[in-house]
Amino acid sequence: MDQNPTIELFAFGDGIRSEIILFGDAARAQRRATAGPVSEVCCRSCGSDLVHPLAWESTSEEVWLLQLRCPECELVFDIALNRYSMERYVTQLHSQKRALAHDLAYWDLACFREDMERLLRLIGDDTVLPADF
Numbered sequence: 001m002d003q004n005p006t007i008e009l010f011a012f013g014d015g016i017r018s019e020i021i022l023f024g025d026a027a028r029a030q031r032r033a034t035a036g037p038v039s040e041v042c043c044r045s046c047g048s049d050l051v052h053p054l055a056w057e058s059t060s061e062e063v064w065l066l067q068l069r070c071p072e073c074e075l076v077f078d079i080a081l082n083r084y085s086m087e088r089y090v091t092q093l094h095s096q097k098r099a100l101a102h103d104l105a106y107w108d109l110a111c112f113r114e115d116m117e118r119l120l121r122l123i124g125d126d127t128v129l130p131a132d133f
Contacts, residue, residue, distance in 0.1 A: 040085060040088060040089065040092075041068070041079070041081070041085070041089045041092065043068075043070035043072065043073060043075055043077075044075065044077055045070065045073050045075045046070060046072050046073040046075070048070050048071070048072040048073070049092070049096075050070065050071050050072060050096070051068040051069065051070045051071075052068065052069060052071070052093070053066050053067065053068055053069075054067045054068065054069050054076065055067040061083065062082055062083045063080055063081070063082060063083075064080065064081045064082075064083070064086040065078065065079075065080050066078065066079050066080075066081060066089075
């Protein structure tokens with residue numbers, strides 16, 4: 001499996017679009033080492049809690065049918081959830097989205113700092129001149 005994360009655009013059933021980051025083996029091992037409680041909705045094959053919906057529909061006020069995809073083992077499967085389980089699953093998705101946004105902000109700042117340190121070193125070594133801008 002690819003060690004580098006990839007980004008896919010995902011459209012939820014209600015029309016909201018979001019980028020989903022898919023991780024490789026190294027990120028999976030690190031995430032599992034620090035994982036919290038096991039979620040109710042997880043992959044039937046590998047147990048990952050990163051499963052995300054490809055499609056969903058409500059058959060009644062109490063039953064939701066979902067087609068899920070696991071980004072770690074690529075399994076696609078269908079499940080039915082009652083209203084309470086569906087609300088918890090949506091909460092799980094939002095929690096994962098917030099965690100990814102937090103990690104993205106962290107790494108964005110880390111890359112910015114690295115770029116600035118590199119620029120300051122170049123300026124200090126007189127390898128960057130005003131004419132370069």
